[in-house]
Amino acid sequence: MADNDFARHRWHSLLGVVPVGLFLIVHLTVNYQATDGPGAFNQAASFMESLPFLLFLEVILIYLPILFHGIYGIFIAFTATSNVGRFGFFRNWMYLLQRISGLFLVIFIAWHVWETRIAMALGTALSYDMMANIFSNSWMVVFYIAGVLAAVFHFSNGLWSFCVHWGILATPRAQKIGTYATAVIFVLLGYVGISAVFAFI
Amino acid sequence: MSVASEERKQGSEQELSTVRLIITRQDGPDQASYEESFDVPYRKNMNVISALMAIRRRPVNTKGEETSPPQWEMNCLEEVCGACSMMINGRPRQACTALIDKLEKPIRLAPMKTFPIVRDLVVDRSRMFDALKRVKAWIPIDGTYDLGAGPRMAESKREWAYELSKCMTCGVCLEACPNVNSKSDFIGPAPLSQVRLFNAHPTGALHKTERLHTIMGKGGIEGCGNSQNCVEVCPKGIPLTTSIAELNRATLVQSFKDFFGSDKE
Numbered sequence: 001m002a003d004n005d006f007a008r009h010r011w012h013s014l015l016g017v018v019p020v021g022l023f024l025i026v027h028l029t030v031n032y033q034a035t036d037g038p039g040a041f042n043q044a045a046s047f048m049e050s051l052p053f054l055l056f057l058e059v060i061l062i063y064l065p066i067l068f069h070g071i072y073g074i075f076i077a078f079t080a081t082s083n084v085g086r087f088g089f090f091r092n093w094m095y096l097l098q099r100i101s102g103l104f105l106v107i108f109i110a111w112h113v114w115e116t117r118i119a120m121a122l123g124t125a126l127s128y129d130m131m132a133n134i135f136s137n138s139w140m141v142v143f144y145i146a147g148v149l150a151a152v153f154h155f156s157n158g159l160w161s162f163c164v165h166w167g168i169l170a171t172p173r174a175q176k177i178g179t180y181a182t183a184v185i186f187v188l189l190g191y192v193g194i195s196a197v198f199a200f201i
Numbered sequence: 202m203s204v205a206s207e208e209r210k211q212g213s214e215q216e217l218s219t220v221r222l223i224i225t226r227q228d229g230p231d232q233a234s235y236e237e238s239f240d241v242p243y244r245k246n247m248n249v250i251s252a253l254m255a256i257r258r259r260p261v262n263t264k265g266e267e268t269s270p271p272q273w274e275m276n277c278l279e280e281v282c283g284a285c286s287m288m289i290n291g292r293p294r295q296a297c298t299a300l301i302d303k304l305e306k307p308i309r310l311a312p313m314k315t316f317p318i319v320r321d322l323v324v325d326r327s328r329m330f331d332a333l334k335r336v337k338a339w340i341p342i343d344g345t346y347d348l349g350a351g352p353r354m355a356e357s358k359r360e361w362a363y364e365l366s367k368c369m370t371c372g373v374c375l376e377a378c379p380n381v382n383s384k385s386d387f388i389g390p391a392p393l394s395q396v397r398l399f400n401a402h403p404t405g406a407l408h409k410t411e412r413l414h415t416i417m418g419k420g421g422i423e424g425c426g427n428s429q430n431c432v433e434v435c436p437k438g439i440p441l442t443t444s445i446a447e448l449n450r451a452t453l454v455q456s457f458k459d460f461f462g463s464d465k466e
């Protein structure tokens with residue numbers, strides 16, 4: 001890890017926001033279409049599927065960045081320790097939750113991709129019914145709600161962390177304003193994500 | 202006051218009250234640690250150092266056994282040297298400014314376990330001084346002839362730089378940092394903040410690029426995980442997280458210069 005520590009870490013940070021974070025916003029927004037009924041969702045999904053160079057776009061804008069971010073993220077998470085018991089400060093909790101949510105996302109995203117994208121590649125049509133089927137199991141509803149909240153938290157808090165990491169938020173005042181701003185993002189994006197889950201039930 | 206009445210007075214105070222200290226001890230670097238309790242006579246305005254001195258005068262534990270006096274380090278006794286840093290009731294801080302009256306009893310003392318333990322409360326903070334050497338935390342003025350007066354520094358800059366210069370390398374921020382641990386080689390917040398300090402100095406800036414390159418390498422700035430514990434626990438109130446964010450910005454600019462090529466500094 002030694003020499004390129006700087007570049008590797010900065011790539012990890014950048015990719016978390018662009019493109020992976022942006023993709024999360026697009027993804028949750030498309031899902032939100034389901035609140036207008038199955039037809040609206042199917043239309044939005046088939047528009048996404050109809051994009052030219054779909055596989056290329058997916059690989060470059062989603063799979064590779066998320067793999068790099070995820071794998072290096074696991075490394076970062078396991079070289080950390082937690083001391084919230086001794087130092088129960090707000091930011092220390094966020095630090096811990098950032099790592100826990102990241103590790104949970106490894107499991108969630110793997111499962112989610114298997115169940116949807118890979119299932120589609122193997123022949124199941126990606127549609128409103130596919131999700132409605134998955135959510136006929138209430139454990140899956142719980143799992144998906146946890147997944148959405150973890151992703152939205154990880155992205156919102158990650159955005160704050162990103163801004164510090166790139167020297168955008170430097171003073172305590174700027175960092176505090178950043179905390180409020182990203183908390184608002186968490187609430188708004190969380191609302192979009194969770195509403196979408198319930199639209200399939 | 203005669204010696205006899207002095208002793209009588211002390212004797213009566215001793216009966217008045219005692220303070221219990223529970224100390225995590227260790228006889229040597231590779232020995233097992235154990236706890237030992239001591240009751241020391243209460244005196245007004247005493248601090249953890251004077252309590253430890255009282256134990257040293259009469260090293261008898263609460264079981265009535267004579268034992269070796271617990272070892273600790275101290276120097277300035279006014280919270281500017283950092284030598285007497287230890288865990289006091291679970292928080293890393295200096296023993297000299299830890300007033301007995303303000304501490305919850307019994308008082309628990311333990312060494313800062315981020316550092317190798319030498320004996321009892323004495324730890325080896327060499328890694329911090331090594332890090333200061335690595336980042337060249339000094340101003341290069343040595344030479345074979347008199348270089349004359351240095352350039353002036355703007356007052357607006359001096360103001361914040363002075364705050365950073367209060368760092369006493371005490372180790373409290375490293376103790377609180379969850380990314381400073383045996384699995385990582387992160388040098389910790391204190392030496393990073395010194396990079397910002399010496400890069401801000403007009404003459405210190407002669408080493409600016411070198412310092413930035415150092416912290417862009419192994420164990421450097423990317424070790425920070427933004428838990429921000431450091432700034433919460435720093436006894437000197439040094440804006441460590443602001444220093445780190447500013448260095449994040451400076452190293453970014455440096456990486457662009459390195460990659461795309463630009464005027465060397």
Ligand code: HEM
Nearest residue numbers: 013016017021024070073074102105106155158161162165
């Ligand atoms: C796949 C599993 C993932 C793992 C294991 C993971 C792990 C991590 C870890 C450990 C950090 C902290 C980095 C640090 O403080 O240095 C982090 C930061 C971040 N993550 Fe993830 N992450 C994952 C997925 C995601 C996803 C899906 C997104 C986008 C929605 C994302 C966006 C971010 C952002 C924006 C940051 C902040 C970067 C920074 O601190 O500069 N991550 N991630």
